[in-house]
Amino acid sequence: MMTNLFSIFDPYSSFFTLQLNWFSSLLLIVILPLNFWLIPNRLFLLMKTIFFFIKKEIFNLMKLNLYKGNNLFFITLFFILLMNNFLGLFPYIFTSTSHLIFNLTFSLPIWLSLMIFGWTRKTQNMFIHLIPNGTPPILMPFMVLIETISNIIRPGTLAIRLTANMIAGHLLITLLSQNGTSLSTMFIFLLILIEVMLLILEMSVSIIQAYVFTILSTLYTSEIH
Template sequence: MTNLFSIFDPSTNMMSLPLNWMSSLLCITMLPMSFWVLKNRQMMLWSKPFTLLNKEFNMLLNFKINKGTTLIFISLFSMIMINNILGLFPYIFTSTSHMIMTLSMALPLWLSFMMFGWMKNTESMFSHLVPTGTPIVLMPFMVCIETISNIIRPGTLAVRLAANMIAGHLILTLLGNTTMNMSINILPTMIAIQMMLLMLEMAVAIIQGYVFAVLSTLYASEVN
């Protein structure tokens, strides 16, 4: 490791194939279990949070006719959460800590929402640029502010996810490097702190996937 940030460099290659990114495909191994007639306990455990997410996303989207619209957001949440949790295991690459991965998820969603909104609901999209109750003098400034906020949405989604993953991994790496040089008396305390941070990172991994999916759902509800 040449520097602290080299742990985020996907440089493991074999025959010109980047093997680090293969960890993102591990979640595909869980798909065949969902096609069994009698579901096992693992799939029953997965179905409970997915049912709750389906109800919440339906409330945010307010879609009563188009059933199955929430599947894309539930799939997005599950993929981000699985990749975040896998990155906490030793020697497994965290793909969601790179802007390549996060921006590849945020930019197509935002672009499709914007294209659909401006093509189908043009008047509604124009009305979103000026909030209700805005004075006439401030209307040009509000249009500029709302336009900029709409443009930077995919960037904020991507940076939020990548920055949270990088921050947690850097803290764990720093503590892991300093623990090796400490005395035996302080070692149990440092290990306990690392275990607490690891539990916190597990919660952050789930929360970041939830935040990404909820914000994408809110952006979709604005254009309809």
């Protein structure tokens, strides 16, 4: 029984207060290794289609700035986020991506590695990005300040965007389902219909947010050339 509305996101709600909920992310090991199948199934073909679609998007964004291994890295990032978002929609499965600390483990290392590489190997280009072309001289100090702040908050905005979208949908579904016991039969059927529609919406949000996180990370990488 939930003590409050936010207890569904509590990682301490496991057995003997151990944070076993985080092991839900390891369910990817059961889902992903389909190379052992002798005949490719529909799930494998669907993942292959998504793989080539994301690869095409990354190539169009980075073009000449595409380093070896970037495709595989960002495609892997997309699938990790997508699977964790989807797993959180199943009953009694902990939603890892609804926690800021989990999302920061992806956004912060990516941003930090880009900053270290950019300022050590591409210092001149990093300074150029601080002042957009055509900026009047009187506005240059303000543009440097604004661009610096926007650059610093990038990992936070990536993580918060994903966290907020995952939390909002789950809270709405939980909030509506709590009122089911006090409704009449007619309204219960209406509530079930609304819950199904919200679940479909959350499935689309799971795909979109994983895509947005991956594409924005790719855009930040393409700026360093």
